[in-house]
Amino acid sequence: MSNHLVQYICGIADNSLILGQRLGELCGHGPSLETDIALTNISLDLFGQVRSYFQYAAELQGDQSSEDTFAFLRKEREYRNVLLVEQPNTDFAYIIGRQFLFDVYHQLFLEKLQSSSDQTLAAIAKKSLKEVTYHVRFSSDWVIRLGDGTEESHNRMSAAIEDLWIFTEELFSCTELEKEMSNSALGVDVSLLREAYLNRVHAVLNEATIAIPDVKYFQKGGKQGIHSEHMGYILTEMQYMQRTFPNMTW
Amino acid sequence: MSELETKSLEERFNQRIANDEKIEPKDWMPEKYRKTHIRQISQHAHSEIVGMLPEGNWISRCPTLRRKVALLAKVQDEGGHGLYLYSAAETLGISREEMFDQLHTGEAKYSSIFNYPTLTWADIGTIGWLVDGAAIMNQVALINTSFGPYGRAMIRICKEESFHQRQGFEIIMTLMNGTDEQKAMAQDSLNRFWWPALMMFGPRDADSPNSEQSMLWKLKRKTNDELRQAFVDQTVPQAELIGLTIPDPQLKWNEDRKHYDFGDLNWEEFWQVVHGHGPCNKQRLDARKNAWNNGAWVRDAAMAHAEKNANRELKQAV
Numbered sequence: 045m046s047n048h049l050v051q052y053i054c055g056i057a058d059n060s061l062i063l064g065q066r067l068g069e070l071c072g073h074g075p076s077l078e079t080d081i082a083l084t085n086i087s088l089d090l091f092g093q094v095r096s097y098f099q100y101a102a103e104l105q106g107d108q109s110s111e112d113t114f115a116f117l118r119k120e121r122e123y124r125n126v127l128l129v130e131q132p133n134t135d136f137a138y139i140i141g142r143q144f145l146f147d148v149y150h151q152l153f154l155e156k157l158q159s160s161s162d163q164t165l166a167a168i169a170k171k172s173l174k175e176v177t178y179h180v181r182f183s184s185d186w187v188i189r190l191g192d193g194t195e196e197s198h199n200r201m202s203a204a205i206e207d208l209w210i211f212t213e214e215l216f217s218c219t220e221l222e223k224e225m226s227n228s229a230l231g232v233d234v235s236l237l238r239e240a241y242l243n244r245v246h247a248v249l250n251e252a253t254i255a256i257p258d259v260k261y262f263q264k265g266g267k268q269g270i271h272s273e274h275m276g277y278i279l280t281e282m283q284y285m286q287r288t289f290p291n292m293t294w
Numbered sequence: 295m296s297e298l299e300t301k302s303l304e305e306r307f308n309q310r311i312a313n314d315e316k317i318e319p320k321d322w323m324p325e326k327y328r329k330t331h332i333r334q335i336s337q338h339a340h341s342e343i344v345g346m347l348p349e350g351n352w353i354s355r356c357p358t359l360r361r362k363v364a365l366l367a368k369v370q371d372e373g374g375h376g377l378y379l380y381s382a383a384e385t386l387g388i389s390r391e392e393m394f395d396q397l398h399t400g401e402a403k404y405s406s407i408f409n410y411p412t413l414t415w416a417d418i419g420t421i422g423w424l425v426d427g428a429a430i431m432n433q434v435a436l437i438n439t440s441f442g443p444y445g446r447a448m449i450r451i452c453k454e455e456s457f458h459q460r461q462g463f464e465i466i467m468t469l470m471n472g473t474d475e476q477k478a479m480a481q482d483s484l485n486r487f488w489w490p491a492l493m494m495f496g497p498r499d500a501d502s503p504n505s506e507q508s509m510l511w512k513l514k515r516k517t518n519d520e521l522r523q524a525f526v527d528q529t530v531p532q533a534e535l536i537g538l539t540i541p542d543p544q545l546k547w548n549e550d551r552k553h554y555d556f557g558d559l560n561w562e563e564f565w566q567v568v569h570g571h572g573p574c575n576k577q578r579l580d581a582r583k584n585a586w587n588n589g590a591w592v593r594d595a596a597m598a599h600a601e602k603n604a605n606r607e608l609k610q611a612v
């Protein structure tokens with residue numbers, strides 16, 4: 045049971061970890077100082093959440109593991125983040141699109157996780173929700189600004205939403221583990237979030253004058269540890285120090 | 295305005311500065327004062343944002359989550375410093391776009407230290423310890439500078455820089471308490487950054503033409519050589535404390551002067567980097583230009599959207 049809970053917590057944390065890592069790549073390269081600082085802030089929030097989750101997971105595991113062994117020393121197949129968050133920083137529209145499509149889910153998810161029967165998880169969710177509420181506002185505002193801005197920004201924002209949309213369905217596909225966790229009131233039944241998600245996303249896309257993508261086929265796999273080709277490179281960079289200089293204190 | 299009037303204004307202005315009064319953006323000021331301040335404050339701002347790049351280079355590779363969060367926060371602080379300083383310069387009648395333009399064309403300089411590469415994790419510690427340390431040395435004196443907005447920006451910036459410095463030293467100290475490999479990494483980093491850090495104080499006093507005027511305006515309170523000496527005196531004991539060797543065979547405590555004597559800097563390298571030919575000058579400038587150029591459509595969109603919103607509100611009001 046405890047082992048399943050650890051796995052479940054890792055799955056939640058991995059989304060924040062990989063998205064935070066992607067945002068960290070941008071630091072110093074944003075289109076303006078203000079957006080640069082705001083995206084770094086979001087990255088910081090996400091890593092803060094990651095630390096809370098992994099520290100708790102390490103405590104549950106009760107062995108030699110630590111927040112850093114979870115973050116840096118697993119194999120690619122052991123990371124359970126959704127494919128959406130590992131997508132690259134193609135341009136600012138993709139960065140915003142990826143953020144928006146994840147933030148809306150993240151907010152709905154945390155709203156529910158607050159009522160977890162596990163006190164620690166509920167507390168982390170409550171604290172994170174405050175931060176994520178701000179993330180949703182930031183990314184929604186930018187989707188609207190870019191969608192309803194110039195012709196070029198509209199085209200770029202539309203293209204980003206169109207391309208990223210295929211990764212949204214994975215957010216709501218319940219794995220066996222997620223089912224087990226929601227049945228025991230520890231976790232969230234993500235399949236129940238779909239409707240509210242689509243409502244919120246559609247409202248923003250409408251305001252942004254962006255068409256809702258008409259997609260029939262979706263991509264999934266991250267939750268099972270089957271990632272895109274991007275993932276190996278993300279981990280190569282992220283794990284570089286721990287792999288090159290094992291068992292040292294930094 | 296007659297020459298006589300200007301002269302009396304200028305006398306009164308100098309008197310105000312001598313009385314330790316602050317000059318505010320709306321006050322009368324000599325053109326040269328305005329220009330000098332625009333130049334210095336904008337170059338300081340450029341240093342903050344170019345300085346984000348060498349450290350940003352390690353965000354994706356930090357060895358632990360704790361270090362990653364701390365580095366992200368530090369680099370973000372530097373962006374914030376850039377923001378305050380650009381705002382302070384804007385009060386003197388120049389736009390941020392103009393300042394960026396001067397940076398991108400090479401007309402405006404930034405601190406040369408950021409033209410050196412960050413090759414190992416230890417460099418992140420060394421930069422915090424030495425580079426932020428040297429920056430504090432330069433900037434603490436500016437808290438009492440004559441131009442109000444600059445002095446006020448310095449108060450907050452210095453507080454954060456001293457936090458960065460302690461954090462950097464702690465990274466190096468951790469390495470020096472670690473394995474032989476970690477110690478070697480720290481020493482190698484100090485070897486590469488020691489001399490460039492000393493170069494942060496600028497040319498020798500004999501080769502530094504603007505000093506006298508800057509002293510009067512309190513843009514400078516100590517000379518380059520005095521600050522460099524103070525930095526060496528402060529840093530050598532710190533290095534010794536944790537077992538690092540300063541890469542200078544001539545370094546020696548001078549009991550008569552009560553200061554460390556140290557070797558001469560490689561001024562050829564100094565001027566080479568200042569003139570744009572350091573190891574990373576091109577890369578740093580290209581990164582800034584790319585960020586700016588690739589962001590043009592984003593800034594245009596934000597402006598277009600704001601205009602659309604304003605028009606919609608106007609229509610509703612009618």
Ligand SMILES: [Fe+2]
Pocket residue numbers: 342371372375451455
């Ligand atoms: Fe700074």
Ligand SMILES: [Fe+2]
Pocket residue numbers: 372426454455458
């Ligand atoms: Fe700093």
